[in-house]
Amino acid sequence: MGGNRDLILDDSGRVWRTGSQALMDSLRIGRRDYDITRYLIRNLGFVRFRTIRTDACVTLHPRFLTRPAYESLIHLLVSHDCDRTIIERADVPNRVEIIPGVEDAAARLADLATAGGQLTRADFFREELSLQRLRDDRRLSALSRVMRRWRSTRGELRGDFAATFGDPALRGRTMVIRFTDDLRGAVEYAGDGFTCFDPSWRSSVLGHDMSEQPDPQYGQQIATAYVETHVAQSPHLEFVEAVIRVPGCSARRSRYERLLLPWRRDGARFVSAVSVLRTSFTTVSSM
């Protein structure tokens, strides 16, 4: 499908050329003395899909996005294999979201569509990824360097945590948990890159149970992977998508990959988690 496209999807997922006579006929629109495309998007829940060079531009009113239209839209995004997806929302004028990669765009669109209740998306899920990705995916190069350090030291922590995890490319997104024999984990180190939490959280969390996050539900869910890594004593790469609800802030849906590694120092056992954020957006329900 070469060349720029300008298509519009109706609520059944059927694809039309934007402004085509066939579309006008199907809607029984005779006169074109107003902006029909805008009307279709704002009032009837149509979704416009345009390609501009290597980008896809999607214009929609999230509340009206139906499941068939969503599925058809994802097929268009996959078929056009665009570098980035630009999302324009009819309910929030003058604001665009630019998302690289089809999968992240699909996740964001699904999250937006939950506003209308036609789609639901789990608040949390994680999936194990192959460690080979550290070699193949340049986006994960910072995690790859931590993995190399872990291999070269055979999991022996040397120096302080800030030195071990001080690579600026990690953007301070590091947590280290110290484990006791009864599988209880306490936060030993937290980097300064967790911007979704209050700045004072970083110091106040030290020594607390690993699940004691500002969002307790999220804390419980991510703690599982630390325990698994500690028990298995082997590296673990995973993808996480989670809605994080911090009191006093808007809920955010974040998508990231994280590498968990078991370490030891002076007889003590630790598990580190370093992550690379893919996307993080305020969820529609909290807007």
Added chain:
Amino acid sequence: MVPQQQPPLGPATDHGADWINLHVCRRMKTKRILRTMSQDRLAKAIGISYQQLQRYESGKSKLPCSMLFRAAVALDVPITYFFDQIEDDHGAVSELSLDKSVVVAVKQIQSLSAGDTRQSLLRLIDDLARSPQAGEQSE
């Protein structure tokens, strides 16, 4: 009873790319994303590496029938799902929105001999399409 003749789909290869394979692979990728399934999970389910799945999804490698069957099972779709919309997607997208009367008109114009009448008609259509009242209504 004479079976109804299907319109030809055209050659399987188009400008060097196997568009049937590409369509099937894109449908597979679409369903994987809709199922919020990572490449790693689908690859594991069908017994290949995620790198090989990447090659299939991008159309760089041809998807064998056995993989297609396994993918259908893993994604919980009938095997026909991968071939849905194949004619719509491969044909010019504009055909999706051509109504029947336009198709009939095009056929009638084609049936005219390539003389003055046909040329005049095409010029008239061209003029009408370029007139201010015609054309796209867009933002």
